[in-house]
Amino acid sequence: MKMSKAIQNHRQGLALFLVSCLVVLAIFACGFHAAGQAGRRAHSGNDGATVLNVVARREDSPSEPITGKQVSLYDNGVEQSIKSFSLDPSPAHLVLLVDNSLTLRADVEKLEEATREFAYEIYEGDKLLIVGYEDEAAIIADWTDDAKAIEKSLKSFTKKGDPHLFDALNAVAEEALRPLTSQKRVVVVVSDGLDRGSKAKFNEALSKLQEMDITVYAVQAPDRTRGAMRRDQPKPVQVIDQLASGTGGLVFPINQARAAAKSICDELRKNRYILAYSASGIPFGDSRRLLVLGQTGITVRSKSAQPPN
Numbered sequence: 356m357k358m359s360k361a362i363q364n365h366r367q368g369l370a371l372f373l374v375s376c377l378v379v380l381a382i383f384a385c386g387f388h389a390a391g392q393a394g395r396r397a398h399s400g401n402d403g404a405t406v407l408n409v410v411a412r413r414e415d416s417p418s419e420p421i422t423g424k425q426v427s428l429y430d431n432g433v434e435q436s437i438k439s440f441s442l443d444p445s446p447a448h449l450v451l452l453v454d455n456s457l458t459l460r461a462d463v464e465k466l467e468e469a470t471r472e473f474a475y476e477i478y479e480g481d482k483l484l485i486v487g488y489e490d491e492a493a494i495i496a497d498w499t500d501d502a503k504a505i506e507k508s509l510k511s512f513t514k515k516g517d518p519h520l521f522d523a524l525n526a527v528a529e530e531a532l533r534p535l536t537s538q539k540r541v542v543v544v545v546s547d548g549l550d551r552g553s554k555a556k557f558n559e560a561l562s563k564l565q566e567m568d569i570t571v572y573a574v575q576a577p578d579r580t581r582g583a584m585r586r587d588q589p590k591p592v593q594v595i596d597q598l599a600s601g602t603g604g605l606v607f608p609i610n611q612a613r614a615a616a617k618s619i620c621d622e623l624r625k626n627r628y629i630l631a632y633s634a635s636g637i638p639f640g641d642s643r644r645l646l647v648l649g650q651t652g653i654t655v656r657s658k659s660a661q662p663p664n
Contacts, residue, residue: 404438404631408539408568409647410603410656412626421628425650430661431643433636440630446480447539447623448498449473450527454546454576455487456518461547461576461609467509469545469574469609472616474502478624484531485509488523489516490552520546520594521553524560532569539623540569544598545609547576548591557588557597562642562662564602570658572604572619574612603656630657 407428411421423440451470459466470485477483477500485495485508496508524542532540542564550557564571573595580591589597599606607615630647637643642662649655 403633405634406568407630407632407645407647407657408443408570408603409440409628409630410570410622410626411628411649412622412654414652414654418625421649421653423630425653426630426655427648428630428632429644429646429648430632430634431637435632435634438631438633440628443539443627443629444624445539446478446482447541447620448482448484448532448535449477449541449543449619449623450484450486450531451543451545452492452523452527453485453487453495453512454489454518454520454544454549455512455514456489456516456549456551457514458579459514459518459547459549459576460579463512463514465576465609466512466545469612469615470509471506472612473543473620474505476616476620478620481620481623484527486523486527486531487512488519489514490519491516492519492523492526517551518546518549519553520544520548520550521555521557521560523553524598525555525563528560528563528567528569533567539627540567541572541604541619541623542569543572543574543619544595545574545576546595547578548573548594548598549579550588550591550594557594561598561601564598565658565660566662568658569602570604571598571602572615573599573606574609574615575606576609600659602658605656 411426413419413421420442423437426437426440428435428437451473453466453470473483482498482500483496483505484498485505486492487495495511496505499505527542575595578591582590595606598604640663642660644660645658647655647657
């Protein structure tokens, strides 16, 4: 029995619709897979080069650009050929991760002041995300460059609970910064470095930051433990030092918050470079040490390790 023309057209239309749906789903799946891979692999350029964020400056002339011939890179002890070394004046996304726990040796007014300074020092195009943490991390002000709005939000600081610093670092890395794969990503930790109660371990948090090439700066409060030994993790002072040195950042005392904000924001806009190299002679799949050196009179900082791919 022959199908009516209407039924035949209907079935043809349905078939075309199903084929279109399958094509769309296939494209989405490929895109999702590529995005996931891009977020988890070592930062690589379009030509397959490995990309590394570097801070570099001349001691006698901080504003004068530096060339790739004036720096050297060692990956796991093997000197690498630098393909390009270019100044990166692009805007930055900065997460201010503020210890909001009960026993921190800094009052709420001091935390507000340290945070407020960044709101008035960022450059055009920069964005701030303010996150307070204690037992949990909570957004105080979502991504914005509105200094007045940030200032109003700071009244949300209410010291309580224990400092789950490592969990908070993991949360902002994964939820706030991983999606921004092509952006300049920074965490400014306002804390003494104490963690009490996190599920994550310090090495896990540091490794994630290094994997994503996120720079950590610290505005450091006085150590509430007064240097006491800790059985299963570094002392708070060591946590701050290793977060900064391991990711290419710096440490500033909390009583110099204004100078810290200006120095960090200036450095991100004027002294940040992108170094690209083709890794050779090194074992992939293992954690690797990274070392970037400048010629005499040039200081250079970058993350100190590349976790396993």
